[in-house]
Amino acid sequence: MLQKKGIYAIIGLIAFFAVVHLAFAPEQHDPRTTGTVMLGGVAFLLMTCSIFLSTRLAVFEDWFGGLDRMYQVHRVAGAFAALTALVHFFGVPKELATGVDPVANALVPSGPLGMLGLIFLVVGLFVALNRKIRYSRWRPTHKVMGLVYFLIIGHFMTAPDVFFDQFSASGVILIIAAFIGVTALLYSVFGMNKRTALPFIIEEVNALERATEIVLKPTGKMLDFRPGQFAFVEIEGKGWDEPHPFTISSAPDEDRLRFTMKVLGDWTRKVREELQPGGKVNVRGPYGRFDTMGAGKxxxxxxxxxxxxxxxxxxxxxxxxxxxxxxxxxxxxxxxxxxxxxxxxxxxxxxxxxxxxxxxxxxxxxxxxxxxxxxxxxxxxxxxxxxxxxxxxxxxxxxxxxxxxxxxxxxxxxxxxxx
Ligand SMILES: Cc1cc2nc3c(=O)[nH]c(=O)nc-3n(C[C@H](O)[C@H](O)[C@H](O)COP(=O)(O)OP(=O)(O)OC[C@H]3O[C@@H](n4cnc5c(N)ncnc54)[C@H](O)[C@@H]3O)c2cc1C
The missing domain is CATH 3.40.50.80 (Nucleotide-binding domain of ferredoxin-NADP reductase (FNR) module)
Structure with missing residues (x-):
């Protein structure tokens, strides 16, 4: 079940930013500018939260109720970021604020960067919500969203009112968020989020009705997990591409790890048709909070x-x-x-x-x-x-x-x- 702690943390962050922004808004800003610039900041913070949720950090599983919930919130935060950014774009006055030098402003790429970021963000949102696009095709395009994050950082860092004339207090929050967000992005893109992968050897591949059971023997340490948790299974060798998530179907006290995989698409079909005993598999995890132990009798x-x-x-x-x-x-x-x-x-x-x-x-x-x-x-x-x-x-x-x-x-x- 989705835990509210993580949601409250996101709402708290947005509320804190909004209060700081409104309290220290530059004097020459009219209410419309103040409000729409604030929405731009909110969009960026939501993107940052969305990136943070893709790091798969264990601590956030507790806050949100498991990795699957973290990804759900990641998606919703991304969608809200795109919508808020759209309102920011259409609402923010296009003429320069009083006192901003047009020549200095023309030398900085804030506008084009923001526009480019927004286009990618909206296209990314459309692709993410379009279930007809296959996961294997969707995944690489989704990775482009990291680039969008840098475009948006460039957009607000070069925006006149953040740094040139008045150094705004809420701008400082955005800069701190950008540091954290970029670190989180590098952490997930360069694979540091993958936790220690444990090596296994395939001992059995058992064909069941429309599913395949694979039995894995640890070559080193056995995975420590609770019943109901899942892990990412990465098969070594050509053509196996990225790891796929599967619930561990064995019990924690067994000396083998078992996964039962329904044949659904290319990867799971390949498992059934081509996987052979003796192959090497890396298992990353465990993840998930589908825990029945702490519940009622x-x-x-x-x-x-x-x-x-x-x-x-x-x-x-x-x-x-x-x-x-x-x-x-x-x-x-x-x-x-x-x-x-x-x-x-x-x-x-x-x-x-x-x-x-x-x-x-x-x-x-x-x-x-x-x-x-x-x-x-x-x-x-x-x-x-x-x-x-x-x-x-x-x-x-x-x-x-x-x-x-x-x-x-x-x-x-x-x-x-x-x-
Ligand atoms: C937490 C969790 C636990 C799961 N446990 C089981 C299980 O015990 N048994 C089982 O049969 N299936 C399980 N699945 C589903 C399994 O991951 C997919 O069926 C499998 O990855 C399909 O891959 P495919 O390429 O054959 O099919 P595709 O047709 O390419 O994918 C079908 C769907 O699987 C998901 N998927 C595909 N690749 C990935 C990936 N690399 N990472 C994340 N999701 C992906 C997407 O939602 C996609 O739409 C689980 C999924 C999750 C998220």
Whole structure:
């Protein structure tokens, strides 16, 4: 679930900037100039926050509730930055403020830099929001946004009212933000955000129904993770390009690391068709805060298709005597599609606190709130819900649970995409 601490920090930063800007606005600025220049600053700060969120720093996972949430906020902050920058551009008076020397101003590229930055920012926003553009094509274009950041720094550093005539107090905040933002950008672009990659050897590649399980043997230290966390898997060799995120489906006390990958696109198909035992893999992580341990005693786990993987790790890790009462609802298209069903049935039989409810849509059985309401021994609002699966299934269940009076703080979801 999205944690509010990070959101409050962003709002606090913007509010602080706005107050400083308004309190120390240059005297010759009319209210329109003051307001629109302030929006330009807000746009830059939002961009800085967005860059900061792409550093994947562990501390921010706690502030925002996991890396997937950090990327969501990264996207929203980027979108707001573009919108605010547009209002700034159209609203800011085009004539020079009183006292600014036009000749000196013509020598600095503030205007063209800002214009170029804005064009890239808006195009970047369009590309980011266009789901039809494939991830592999979108990703390199998105990296261009780093360049936009430098254009915007150039824009405000050469703007007349920041440095030439009056050195504004809010300008100082922007300069500090620029230092931090550039450091964060270099940190993520040059790979320092990748945390220590742990080396593994592929021991097994198991073809399952529409998915592939890879079993990895550590060549050094084993990855230390909690059930439900994920990691970036980087396969060494030609044509494997960048690391892809996958939930760890093994339990933390196993001496092997397992990932279960649904065949979705080029990379996952290559895994199924070409990956061979003996190959080298680097695993970066762990990330994620899809944690069921700290939640209430009555829990409903809702898995849709490959969304089973975080729960698989949790079930594999569970010990007899666990005080929680867990209902695991596993929705798949058909029985054949339900990977690891037999293992789950065996675990549910072993563990007295776990009830497994497999549902197959080809038999007309879907994960539905009205069904849960009938079958569960206690009222729906007594349970805490953990869901992972296709977006339409998750949003439908969330809406229905809310209608039944289940508080948002009792619903936890894991998204299998960052974009
Ligand atoms: C936190 C998290 C956990 C996940 N756990 C699992 C899992 O346990 N099992 C599973 O089958 N899938 C999981 N996924 C999804 C998996 O990462 C994608 O299915 C896979 O990367 C698809 O790659 P592709 O090139 O084959 O397909 P494509 O068709 O190229 O990509 C399909 C989608 O996968 C995502 N994606 C692709 N490449 C990347 C990348 N390098 N980095 C981030 N996202 C990318 C994008 O949303 C894209 O739209 C998880 C995703 C996330 C974010």
């Amino acid at each position: 009555k829990q409903i786990w809702l898995a849709g298709g490959i969304g089973l993987t975080p729960f698989l790790s949790k079930i594999r890790a569970m010990k007899e005597g666990d005080p929680r009462q867990i209902h695991l609802v596993y929705a798949a298209r058909e029985k054949q599609d339900a990977i690891f069903l037999e293992e789950l049935q065996a675990r549910a039989a072993e563990l007295s606190n776990v009830t497994l409810v497999p549902l197959f849509s080809d038999e007309g059985n879907f994960a539905r709130v009205d069904m849960m309401k009938q079958k569960l021994p206690d009222p729906l609002s007594d349970y805490e819900y953990f869901m992972c699966g296709p977006t339409p299934m998750i949003s439908g269940l969330m809406a229905d649970l809310k209608k039944e009076g289940v508080g948002r703080n009792k619903i936890h979801t894991e998204a299998f995409e960052f974009r």
